[in-house]
Amino acid sequence: MHPQVPPSKATNGATERSLESRLKESERRFELAFRHAAIGMAIAALDGRWLQVNPALCEIFGYAESELLTSGFQEVTHPDDLAADLELTQSLLSGERVSFHMEKRYVRRDGHVVHALLTVALVRDDHGEPLYFISQVQDITERKAFEDALFRERELAEVTLKSIGDAVITTDTDLVITSINPIAEAMTGWSGHEAVGRPMDEVFQLRDAVTRRPLANPLGTAVAKNTIVGIATDAILLHRNGFDSPIEDSAAPIHDYAGNVVGGVMVFHDVSETRALALKMAHLAHHDTLTGLPNRTLLQSRMEFAITVASRRNQRAALLFVDIDHFKQINDSMGHAAGDALLQEVARRIRAAVRPDDTVSRLGGDEFVVLLPHIEAAHDAAAVAEQVLEACRQAVGVDASALAISFSIGISLYPDDARVAESLLRHADTAMYEAKMQGRNGYRFFNPAMNERNTARLRIELELRKALARNELILHYQPKVDVELGSVVGAEALLRWQVDGQDVYSPEQFIPVAEDCGLIVPIGEWALREACRQAEAWSRLYRPLTVSVNVSALQFQHTRFFDALRGILADTGLHPTLLELELTERTVMEGGDHIVDLLKRVKSLGVTLSLDDFGTGYCSLSYLKHFPVDVLKIDRTFIRDVAWDNDSAAIVSAIITMGRGLNKQVLAEGVESQEQAQFLGEAGCSQMQGFLFGKATSAKDFEARIAEVDLGDPIHAAD
Numbered sequence: 001m002h003p004q005v006p007p008s009k010a011t012n013g014a015t016e017r018s019l020e021s022r023l024k025e026s027e028r029r030f031e032l033a034f035r036h037a038a039i040g041m042a043i044a045a046l047d048g049r050w051l052q053v054n055p056a057l058c059e060i061f062g063y064a065e066s067e068l069l070t071s072g073f074q075e076v077t078h079p080d081d082l083a084a085d086l087e088l089t090q091s092l093l094s095g096e097r098v099s100f101h102m103e104k105r106y107v108r109r110d111g112h113v114v115h116a117l118l119t120v121a122l123v124r125d126d127h128g129e130p131l132y133f134i135s136q137v138q139d140i141t142e143r144k145a146f147e148d149a150l151f152r153e154r155e156l157a158e159v160t161l162k163s164i165g166d167a168v169i170t171t172d173t174d175l176v177i178t179s180i181n182p183i184a185e186a187m188t189g190w191s192g193h194e195a196v197g198r199p200m201d202e203v204f205q206l207r208d209a210v211t212r213r214p215l216a217n218p219l220g221t222a223v224a225k226n227t228i229v230g231i232a233t234d235a236i237l238l239h240r241n242g243f244d245s246p247i248e249d250s251a252a253p254i255h256d257y258a259g260n261v262v263g264g265v266m267v268f269h270d271v272s273e274t275r276a277l278a279l280k281m282a283h284l285a286h287h288d289t290l291t292g293l294p295n296r297t298l299l300q301s302r303m304e305f306a307i308t309v310a311s312r313r314n315q316r317a318a319l320l321f322v323d324i325d326h327f328k329q330i331n332d333s334m335g336h337a338a339g340d341a342l343l344q345e346v347a348r349r350i351r352a353a354v355r356p357d358d359t360v361s362r363l364g365g366d367e368f369v370v371l372l373p374h375i376e377a378a379h380d381a382a383a384v385a386e387q388v389l390e391a392c393r394q395a396v397g398v399d400a401s402a403l404a405i406s407f408s409i410g411i412s413l414y415p416d417d418a419r420v421a422e423s424l425l426r427h428a429d430t431a432m433y434e435a436k437m438q439g440r441n442g443y444r445f446f447n448p449a450m451n452e453r454n455t456a457r458l459r460i461e462l463e464l465r466k467a468l469a470r471n472e473l474i475l476h477y478q479p480k481v482d483v484e485l486g487s488v489v490g491a492e493a494l495l496r497w498q499v500d501g502q503d504v505y506s507p508e509q510f511i512p513v514a515e516d517c518g519l520i521v522p523i524g525e526w527a528l529r530e531a532c533r534q535a536e537a538w539s540r541l542y543r544p545l546t547v548s549v550n551v552s553a554l555q556f557q558h559t560r561f562f563d564a565l566r567g568i569l570a571d572t573g574l575h576p577t578l579l580e581l582e583l584t585e586r587t588v589m590e591g592g593d594h595i596v597d598l599l600k601r602v603k604s605l606g607v608t609l610s611l612d613d614f615g616t617g618y619c620s621l622s623y624l625k626h627f628p629v630d631v632l633k634i635d636r637t638f639i640r641d642v643a644w645d646n647d648s649a650a651i652v653s654a655i656i657t658m659g660r661g662l663n664k665q666v667l668a669e670g671v672e673s674q675e676q677a678q679f680l681g682e683a684g685c686s687q688m689q690g691f692l693f694g695k696a697t698s699a700k701d702f703e704a705r706i707a708e709v710d711l712g713d714p715i716h717a718a719d
Contacts, residue, residue: 040116040137046093046130048072060116060139062109073135078105078113085118092122093130103140115144169266170254173223175200178263187247187270189240204266209234209246219251223264228252237268245270288362290340291347299361299369303421306373307414318381320370321410321428322350322388325440326553327366328518330403334594342403345396353391354384369425378413378445385409385443408435409443417446433457437512460505460513464497468523472499475530476696477547479705480667483677484686488706490546490580492689493531494696495523515554524555529568534699536574542706548580548610553587562601569605576606580631584612588627596626603628610667614655632659634685636670643675656685 034041040057044050049072058065061076068076077085081104088100099121106114119136167184171177180188180195180203188195190203206215218229229251236244249268253261286298294302303319310317324346330339343366350368351360359371370388375381388407395404410431418424431446437457438444467473477491495511497504504510514520528549535547555561569576581602588595588611599609610631634655641648652668659666668680671690680688694705 040135040139042068042073042135042137044073044133044135046132048074048089051132057137060108060114060137061106076106076108078107081105089120089133092120092133098122103144106137113141114139115141166249166267166269169195169200169204170263171200171219171223171266172263173261175217175220175223175264177203183269187237187239187245187268200266205238207236207238207244209236217251219264219266222251223253223261226253226261246272291344291362293347293351293368294359294361296361296363299359299363299371300421302359302371302373303424306371307419307421307424309373310414311419316375316377316416317414318372318375318378318384319412319414319424319428320372320381320385320388320443321412321425321432322368322370323408323432323436324366325406325408325436327405328554330557342396342405346392346405349391350388353387358384369428375413378411378416381411381413382443382445385411389441389443406441407443408432408440410435410446411443412446433516436516457513457516460510461517461519463504464510464514464517464519467497467504468519468526472504473497473523473526474698475527475534476698477534477702478689478696479694479702480546480548480687480689481693482686483681483688488545489687490548491535491702492548492550492582492696493527493534494550495527496696511552515552518554520552520554521558524552525564525568528565529572532568532572532574532579535578536572538703538706539575539578542703544575544578545706546578546580546608548582548608550582550612551587553584556581556583556587556598557595562598565602565607566605569607577608580608580610582610582612582633585614588629599628629664631665631667634666634668636690639668639670639676639680639690640672642679643673649679652680652685653683656680656683660684 034052034054037054037056040060041054042050042057043052050068053065053068055065058068061068063076073085074082084102085104088097088102091097092100099119101117101119104116104118106116108114117138117140119138121134123131123134125131164181165183167187168179168181169177169184170179177195177198177200180190180192185191185195188203190198195203200219201217204217204219206217207213208215215235221227222229230249235247237247238244247268248271249266251264251266254263254265256262286295287293288295306317309315324342327339327342330342343362346366347360347362347368350370354360354370355372357373359369359373361369361371363369370384372381372384388409392405392407397403410428410433412418412424412427412431414424417427427446427450430450431444434450435442435444444450474496475493476496477493479488480490480492481487482489495507497507497510511520514523528551531547531549535545538545551561569579588599603609608630609628610633611627611629612633613635614632632655634652638648638652638655642652643649656666665687666685667687667689668676668685669689671677671680671688671692673692676690677688677692697705
């Protein structure tokens, strides 16, 4: 029989067993929860060594449980995060806090970085002494990557909105502003902190550009109908301060991930510059960039319109083709900048000389066209041509030089000369060339016969380009005599175009063409070289004779003339004093200061300078002392009548007296009779040239003449 246990002791025993059982059950549940937890869990000693780790933690770090239990949390913590972790751990030990949370990085066994959310609590005993740490580690690497991507996306969006050239405003579904970028701030006058939270219509106010009436905000339609809506054409945005800007662009709804409309966005930009540029481009497409005048395209349109109106009203219209005389030599001698400045001033003067409803156009180069859409008769066009000519009577100042310019103008009439714009322009161009052929500085009306002459001019130009290469150009020489000495003292080299001894074209026919098409420069250079070569040969074989060569304005003012002259003298070996250059008054007077400098440079070589056709131009006698000219050639028009016309005799006598007074040689050209020669001799002019003393002949025939040392009776020398 068992001894009987007192009831109190039995009850206590049962209670202890129950508590022990429950404790074991609790420990078992903790062990199961610890072992099977979805997040990493660990118990760590106070020095950080792992005491217990669960499989989830091993998975996060990539280590086996046995490997972790031989190390501590410090060994897997990212070096950059270790200090912060230890500092928080120390705060637990010191009693400053019971637990802490932190985001930190661990380094897996394979070297990859793991972002984790760490929660740590300190377990103490009944006396408050620290026992161990309990840690929870949640892998947030994917979430962190998503957050970083979202942050970068937001940063990119914010930077983009701030830096793009368009203005952007976003709203919620009630059209209350949620954001506004800097461009939108500038265009509306509302800052971001003022605009956010305000109704869209208060900040973004649209007006009709014509009526100035308010326009409906397209963003309301975009949000309500879930569609993209464009801003009305010619809409303007009213700035907070009252001024406005033309704008363009569109409004669109904003959707969430499910496709629901959660707001709206307005994207717009100022089109003031765009519209201004479009207007400028349209202007440039129809106007000359240098002068601002209508170009060929706009002229064509206005010509066609003028012809239509004139035809309907049975009226006339006219076209003036205006070309600047000798413009190429200005460009060549003074440079393109000076040429451009001249063209701009000419454009201004022509525009000022015509009527307001007339069109002045620049076709290119130095070619201008004046369209007269309404005239009664041909004399109306002539009157305008006179005004255009008068507009440039006064010299044009360019680069500190005063340039005297003139125009050649051709005129065609509708319907007299043509009924279509293209033919009207072509006929005016033809008439302009006719004006040039007639001596320039004037105008000519078109007539059908000009077409034949224009065709001939084109044929001459084509054949002339071949003539130089084929050696069809030759020089003839006309003697210059001194009647007091009774001998030939020089010769004038005259250009001829011959094949088999017969003239192909006369100098009066082909030289103007050569000047117009620019061939005069290479032809003139060839003539100068040939004359120098021939004169040097005569000086060796017979005796020194001066040879004079006519130099056109285009050739003389060409940039390479001086170097070419110096090179020719060096190549041929001709003594410079035996060369005489004949220049016209116009060449000397129109060139400005740089011509005076060029004349002095030529004189410095020892070359003689002669002023040809003296008395026919406008050279003031007072200017002669400024020009280093050696010889004055009295024009044949005065010599022709000198024996019987008192006025001509007085002019010739005055020129001779003035020339001798200025210490210049005077030579009379075109002497054809004994009476003329006698008058000139008695007036003091001993040097003469003309048919009386011999016509221009070939170099071979001229040699026979100069072989005679003494002419005998100079008056009959040509017999």
